[in-house]
Amino acid sequence: MSDVLVRTEGLIKDYGRHRALDGLDLEVSRGEIFGFLGPNGAGKSTTxxxxxxQLRPTAGRAEVFGTTPREGGxxxxxxxxxxxxxxxxxxxDTAAALLDHLARLxxxxxxxxxxxxAERFNLDLDRPIRGLSKGNKQKVGVIQAFMHEPELLILDEPTSGLDPLLQHxxxxxxxxxxxAGATVFMSSHVLSEVEEIAGRVAIVREGRIVDLDDVATLRHHAGQEVELGFAEPVPAEAFDGLPGVSDVEVDAASVRCLLRGEPDALLKVAARYHVTRWSAQNRELEDLFLDHYRVPVTDADGEVVADAASAHASTTTGTGQDTEGAR
Amino acid sequence: MVSDATTSRSPDVAPAATAAAAGGSDPTPRRAGGITVLRWVLRQHRRALIGWTVAVAVVCGIYVSFWPAMGDAGELDALIEGMPEGLVAAMGYDAIGTPAGYLESTVFGLLGPILLLVFGLTFAAKLVAGEEEDGTLELELSSPVARGSVYLQRYLAVVVALLWLCLVVALVTVGLIAALDMEVGTPEVLATTLGMYLLVLAFASLAFAAGAATGRKAIALAVGAGLAVLSYIANALAPLLDDGQWLEAISPFAWYLASEPLVDGLSVPGALGLVAWALVPAGLAIVRFDRRDLGV
Structure with a gap:
């Protein structure tokens, strides 16, 4: 019990007639870095x-350190x-004055x-807040979140506005x-940044958790994009029904497929023919992410599709089951 | 840095968790600094406060200084002669030829309240509703300071800032009355200033409360300014009507001015009415502010 720092059970939040959270369940344990992923509008900030x-749930329960935020105060x-x-x-006022004030609070x-x-993030503390760029303001935000070495860090889209060096x-x-013992709960709509540090990741969509796993498992589910080239055309049937292989496309002398798990079976079949070329590329978690947000938007790069996903979220009807099937 | 963090945190991690869960006291020093928010708000607005101090002092100074040229020389009495009776009554110019009447018609009945209301309403509307709308209140509200305390300290900032500006009015007026040898008593000036303070605070409180209850700056300003204007009109109309008593009864402006405070001192029931007008909405809104969703 005391090792679950954040817990939500059936959390529901309505804004008027719009349901922002629709029974959200999650648990964040002491000492983990928990990634909370979803497109804009999925309910991350509301949670x-x-x-x-700052918000009070319509129904359900949220607990931090074992008590509701209202009681915890x-x-x-x-x-x-x-x-x-x-x-x-x-x-x-200067960044220094603001940060000093926040520490006083x-x-x-x-x-x-x-x-x-400030030195670490190369932030000039003597400049007035209102003259700071978005990136510099974000640095102030990061500093005030970390400065008191809290037990629990709750970071909402923390790297937005930071350049790659500062993200690092x-x-x-x-x-x-x-x-140092802290627990981190961070949201993002970019998987790669969470993938690098998070232990577990929850994917939220339309106010519900649609997937929850450790990064390695998600990585496994994401699989690899495999491409094989052959000296002569190969029969499509040969690649049917191989364990861990899906989405097979055979185009005369080349085969493209999705591989999850061991490549053994696929390689043994391929080895019957003369292989001239091969590549296996880790699918980005972005791709897995898109499996959850698959929407009638064709052929766009990750970010555009993610945005489109939130815009079209209400038109999709799929749930976590879709992905279960895909696996 | 890592080892540093470990040593400073490790002693209280587990006990703190259990203590908080059991509702016990937190072992770490978390005194969320008494009036930190109040001091920060005043500090943030120090330039505006200095500007308003100068403006209020200058405007009051100019108007009081006109007395020898206008009132003493009989100019005003001549002017009033030529005005329709109704207008004179509505503007409260009946006694404008006397020092007390002149001050009441200018500094305390019109310019003072207007300047202070412009400042007080915008300041009050900004401090919760305005800063909540533009998001700058978020870090303060996620800090270990209770919502109610944020509300009270920000309300206190309005109380203190208006008190300061009224003190400036009183000081300038009392000083010039002495310099110009006008026949108005200092106790009456102070009593009238207190009345003006309570009047402006009443409307500023209303704006503050409306803003904190709704989170909308526009509503705060509309409620505060709208009622101030209606109250002013009611007070101005009352003498024109045969049975205008009820208008005076419901107008905070009348509670403040009807007793002619520069001559007779502040009416106690009027002052109490103004205090109630300030505190009741402010008290009701804190309950709402503590319960509602923020920033949505």
């Missing part, structure tokens, strides 16, 4: 803002570091770490925090 007691929030998804900062905890973190620095910081 997170319930955990921070300030004492609970003292143990959380939070980075909002849409961070809004303004004012003529925590009784001064974390104030001493501000200069060190950020991920290093997340690992360090975990190493």
């Amino acid at each position: 997170i803002r319930i955990l921070l007691d 300030p004492r609970q929030r003292a143990r959380i570091g939070y980075l909002p998804g849409e961070l809004a900062l303004s004012g003529r 925590r009784g001064g905890v974390g104030a001493t770490r501000i200069p060190e973190l 620095e950020f991920l290093t910081m997340v690992r360090e925090a975990r190493g």
Whole structure:
């Protein structure tokens, strides 16, 4: 019990007639880095803002450190570091003044770490907040979330606005925090960043968890895109029904398929013919992600499709079952 | 850094979890700093406050300084002669030829309330509703400070800022009254300033409460400004009607001015009415603010 830091059970949140969360269940254990994935509008920020007691659930239950956010109140929030998804900062005060103020709101905890973190992220503390770029504001957000070394980090789209170098620095910081005993719950609509550090990943869609697994399993499910070239045309039937092989396309002398698990059977069949060329590419988790969001949008790169998915989310009817079938 | 973090956290990780779960006290020092929010808000608005201080002082100073040229010289009495009786009554110019009447018609009855209302309403509407709408309140509300405390401290910022500006009005007026040798007593000026303060605070509180209850700055401004204008009109119309008493009874402007506070001091029931007008909505809205969803 005490090892589950975040738990939601049948969490429902309605905004008027729109249902943002539709029975969301999840558990985040102490010490893990938990990725919370889904396109914009899937309910990630709504879930997170319930955990921070900014929104109150319509039904169901959310618990952080074993108590509801409402009951937990300030004492609970003292143990959380939070980075909002849409961070809004303004004012003529300097970044240093704002961060100092935020530390004071925590009784001064974390104030001493501000200069060190600012240096790490190359943030000029003496500049006024309102003159900062989006990326620099995001740095302020990251610093205030980490400075008091909270037990639980709740990060909503943390790397948005950070350049690749800083994203790397950020991920290093997340690992360090975990190493120091912290638990991390971070949302994203980009899988690659979560894939790198998360232990488990939940995929949320239309306010429900549609998949929950450790990254390795998701990686396994994602499989490999295999392409084989032959010296002469091969019979399509030969590649039918091989274990772990699906989506086979045979085009005269070349075969493309999706491989999940061991390649043994596929290689043994291929070896009967003269293989001139082969490639096996790890599918990005993005592709798996798209399996969950498969929508009537053709042929676009990952990001466009993900956006399209949220725009068209209401037109799709599939659930987690789709993917179960695909496996 | 890693080892640092470990040593500072490890002693209280497990106990803190159980203590919080059991509703016990948290062992780590988390005094979420008393009036930190109030100080931050005033600090953030210090430039605006300085600007308004200057504006209020200058406008009051100019109007009080006109007295020797206008009132003493009989200019105003001549002007009133030429005005329709109704207009004179509506504007409260009946006694404009006396120092007290002049001050009541200008500084305390019109310019003071207008300037202070413009400041007070916009300030009050911004502090919760405005900052919630633009998202800048989010970090404060996710900090270990209770929502109710955020509300109270921000409300206190309105209370303090208006009190300061009213003090400026009182100081400038009392100083110039002495310098110009006008026959108005300092206790009456202070009482009238208190009345003006309570009047402006009443409408600012209403705007603050409406904004905190709804999260909408536009609603805050509309409610505060709308009722202020209606109240002013009711007070102005009352003397024109044969049975205008009820208009005075419901107008906070009348609670403040009808007793001619610069001559007779502030009416106690009027002052209490203004206090109630300020505190009741502010008290009701804190309950709503504590319960509702934020920033949606």
